[in-house]
Amino acid sequence: MRISLQTREKITLPDPTMLLKNESGKQMLLLGNEAIVRGILEAGISMVTTYPGTPASEIGDTTSEIASKAGLYMEYSTNEMVAVEVAAGAANVGVRALTAMKHVGLNVAADALMTLAYIGVRGGYVIVTADDPECYSSQNEQDNRYYALLSSLPCMEPSEPQEAKDMIKTAVEISEKLELPVLLRTTTRVNHTRGPVTMGKVAKPSLQGTLVRDVKRMVMIPAHARLMHVKLLEKVEKAREISENSPYNTVTRKGKSQIGIVSSSSAYNYAVEAVELLKLDANILKLGMTNPLPEKLIGQFLKANKKVIIIEELEPFLEVQIKAIAKDLAPNIEIYGKTVKQYFPRKGELTTRLAAEGLAQITVQKLPLDFKRIDETYAEVAKELPSRPPILCAGCPHRASFFVIKRACGDKANYPTDIGCYALGIAPPLNVGDLLICMGSGVSTAQGMSRATGEPTIAIIGDSTFFHAALPGLVNAVYNNAKITLAVLDNSTTAMTGHQPHPGTGVTGMGNPSEKISIEKVAEGCGVKFVKSVNPFEIKEATAVLKEALQHNGPSVVILRSPCTLLTIRDRRRKGMTVKAFRITDKCTDCMTCIKLLGCPALTIENGKVHIDETLCTACGLCASVCPYKTIEGEEAST
């Protein structure tokens, strides 16, 4: 049979080693994240650490593919804090390093970040934080520019792939000049936009560091921290000088009017296009280095205009600071943005339309396009459309896990869940997932819920997330004797972000084999007395194990282990294996039990009859197991 959906997981260059070619001056179409990797190579960065997370994942994945050829070290660290600490160790002995993560990853790493700012670095160190306005793949849409303000670290914001590449090099230079880590804050529309990028020269990485002992600077006990905080504040002023003179902070458009626009990052593109759309005569100040802000440059721009409009995505980060600058340097200027009166939204992704609508309102103009009419016509069509949210794939072992969990624990149990594909378990008909905060929150929130309700509580977590954030929570459950069950849905990969390795997979980011760390042994080592693993497709056995776990007096861990179906499909394809889809026989009574219980995308209804889409079916056999009349036939495929 054929598999109809593409399972190309790494949506990057077909041959990432193309990035290694030292073809200075050549132009290539690169994804923002690939451009960042080229920047890593051009800046001579020798160590890259990461934990995968959309929209940053391809930075690590592309680096992983080329690391050994490029002569640099990369790792998928267990979490973002570990990633920052590993890189900070290297950067403090003079090696150039970079850590990439999604925005919420920086929350995990924040403890290290805040004090690393005091200590600083010796080799250039860049932290890429990829924000996700509109929460395309995230649990929130926080604006990480505030981390720059909070930590006093320099921050750069590229608006497109070429800048993303070039800024890596600049960030390394600034980092070494100031001996400070530099944040490179991107957004989804920078990471996941492809654009033409002109290559620069590739530099040779050097993973040879030397520790120069300097305890006062590097060991942050209170007496040293007080001194280093003063040093950090001095560095901020030096950084401001760099910001004042940075080629990335510049007036990109000069008009004849006294209307000024200030913008940065992806928002800059929308601002420019909105100005074009409205044929507005305006001056535009583009800011590429947004912490610390170039106060003098902004002051001059304010004085040269009568009205200044700040166009930025998410929070009024620039606006609030620019208003403060204006109070001293240009007190009579009118400033418009999203504080006091909201001309632009403070949530979601900005668009050229939103930028144009705000600008039109401020400058009292009519929009040249009748968006309202388009909206109304479209609303007619949209209201009848069935939704198509992301769902668990056909053959996904998580579907089997949720089915057995529900069967064993029932509707009355509480199901705190976690970050990963299994968050999709909330969709009907599975309906598993009651509370989700952040990586690793399931195992800990379960303890509070269980104590407060006295009800059976089953926390859901994946294998990669288990290593990332579950261990302190699990130790807590054991030591405080919480009556919870932790169901580890182990699909042997980091599936949601593109199948990256983790400590349970047996391979490293460099592509080298490593001994797998056993989830069972880790749980036992934490002191869990009930630890069992089972294949979720073995419905009877898995249900029995879960029921037994619920009876256990104290925390229990059940590992539901079966590989991600996308990996299985890929392996089958490589081996040239074909599997036969399951069939609905004539005996089918149209009771729809399979559809009602499983919601598998391969199960459809045609002319009132259940039908198995043979292009989607992976022959997992789950539907045949749940059919009450045994009218679904087929042979379960081995992997």
Added chain:
Amino acid sequence: MKEFNIVLAGVGGQGTILAAEILGVAAVKDGLNTRVSEIHGMAQRGGAVTSSVRIGENVASPTVLEGQADVLIGFEPLETLRNLKFVSERTFVIMSDERIPPTELAAKNIAYPSIEEILEKIRKFTESVIAVETERLAKEAGSILTRNIVLLGVLAASGKLPVKDESLIEALKELVPAKHVETNVKAFKLGYEYVKKKT
């Protein structure tokens, strides 16, 4: 040419991103400025996905404004409807006939609308629309996985694209795995001829 906007809409796994990437690489080969946008992660897993390709000197942002698509390529009929907000009288709509019923339809026992019903709705936005027998053509080429390339063939044959056909084929050869190049080139040609025969 001021700007040329293409919206590609389908279901995660149908190859919209690769099609968008091929268009972008071809534009760069022709010395044109371009921005290609895509959403990864959560949007895959069988969810609705929309990519866009914008070509033109002053193009800055990667996303297309409402009503401003020059071409909408719908990889799936219902997804074509979902993206009609990008369509106006000037838009050329290429719609694949490959139906992937959303699970909501099965759960609520609702029938998938007919292609004619869907075309009728599209015609309220633009008269310029072609329904392509993508499944048949892709299978004829050798694999349903070439559905995206069939649709690129259709787009090239429309003569609207500001990118040379040869550049598209070159980009395709660079981006698909070597052992599948032949199948994909065949798919491109089948899509191309499909339009030529119809017009």
